[in-house]
Amino acid sequence: MPKIVTLPGDGIGPEVTAAAVEVLREVAPDLTFEEHAIGGMAYDAHGDPFPQRTRDALADADAVLLGTVGGPQNSPWNSLPRPMRPESGLLALRKALGCYANLRPVRVQPGLEHLSPLKPELARGVDILIVRELLGGVYFDQDRKIDGDTAYNTMRYTTPEVERVARMAFWAAEQRKGRVTSVDKANVLEVSELWRRDVQALRDRDYRNIHLNHEYVDSVAMLIVSDPSRYDVIVTENLFGDILSDLAAVIPGSLGLMPSASLGDGAGLFEPIHGSAPDIAGKGIANPAAAIMSAAMLLRHGLKRSDAANQIERAVALALREEPTRDLGGKADTRTFTNAVLEAMGTPVG
Known part of the structure; x- marks a missing residue:
């Protein structure tokens, strides 16, 4: 059973990551998930933006799904010594995984x-x-x-x-x-x-x-x-x-439509390229499309499951047409858009 380490991170990261995991569970029920901390929240809890327990969890991971890292410009995290700032945790994560190539598709x-x-x-x-x-x-x-x-x-x-x-x-x-x-x-x-x-x-x-x-x-x-x-x-x-x-x-x-895959020597790292959007964190209105499409890239590049990745991408495209999120001029919140993706995949939504 492939092990996916999830690192929700800061700001809207937990919200969009949860949506991506929900979609992954439906399309690939054999996956197992293990959640760990990174970024500012990791510093607050463990005194390190990339704590050892998170580092250790990567050893047997088949892929890593990341949310977002960082806080607002006036965040106390930004006054920390550079090695302790949230962004330093992200750089250390990339280095630990040996991810030397970042793939960012730009598709209309x-x-x-x-x-x-x-x-x-x-x-x-x-x-x-x-x-x-x-x-x-x-x-x-x-x-x-x-x-x-x-x-x-x-x-x-x-x-x-x-x-x-x-x-x-x-x-x-x-x-x-x-x-x-x-x-x-x-x-x-x-x-x-x-x-x-x-x-x-x-x-x-x-x-x-x-x-x-x-x-x-x-x-x-x-x-x-x-x-x-x-x-x-x-x-x-x-x-x-x-x-x-x-x-x-x-x-x-x-930016809510931009996924990415970072590949290299070990488990791949998959994440939306948008920021942590602290101004809307916790409001349930973040666009999860990029995180969900990053999950599709995880399936394609991390687990070699292109058919499942294609299924997710088709569902996201349909959901964007039928239930666009607020950043795209629509009315859908995070839950509504995720439901639209699940419905487009043929998954009943209660």
Whole structure:
């Protein structure tokens, strides 16, 4: 029986995670679930945003389902030393799992073009997969410091780090349209020169069937919203990927529609990319679609159950058309939308 570790986290995390688990239980009743703490709530309970008991639970997990981490800008958590802040728990979790590649699909479902702020002719048919390197760059490099009026962070990559995430992007492209855009800033950054060189070399050596294009990050930031259909798979480093994937999240209409999968050496980590939304936490109105679709990615990438994943994704698309949530201009709350998904899957709702 596959073991799923759930980490509801902070803010709306427990609400959307509960919805995702409910859907998973219906489509895959053989799964077992074990809940643990992470983030700010973990610090409050255990004095650590990534406590040892949570770390230990990952050892035999088949997949990890995460809610959200963090609090409001004025949260006392933000005044803690950096290693004790909620976000540090998330970074430590990714490192513990060896999740070096973050997959963020940006898809506009047929019939849902009206949810996008883009013109319908631009939004129609958009289907992008952003592959973000997740364990390197400025977020993880230890060469960092604030020294009086001077501060610095270091962006550093090695050839093995570039190759392993590029390989993930090429693998994904083989199952899609066969096109990869590698994003860098090679005109001004040496680390981007290395990135471009290594991605190109890997393609020429092992993936000659893939069409590879190199583009600068500032150009992509414009084109991803002005001509999104030009992209199939985008691969880039940690900081650029963080920014571009949040920018691209506007295309489907809401961060509440953006799931993700973080893959690497061990159990995969699956989570919505939206924040903890503390202003609406506990009100039962959060959009659980991204968490539920993250559960679908868990089934597809973590447990190799594509049929069950497809079933969930079809049900979510139908529920979005029939019971849109408040962030999408509808009236559905968390419970109503979850019920709509379950009904679309053929599950009776009492």
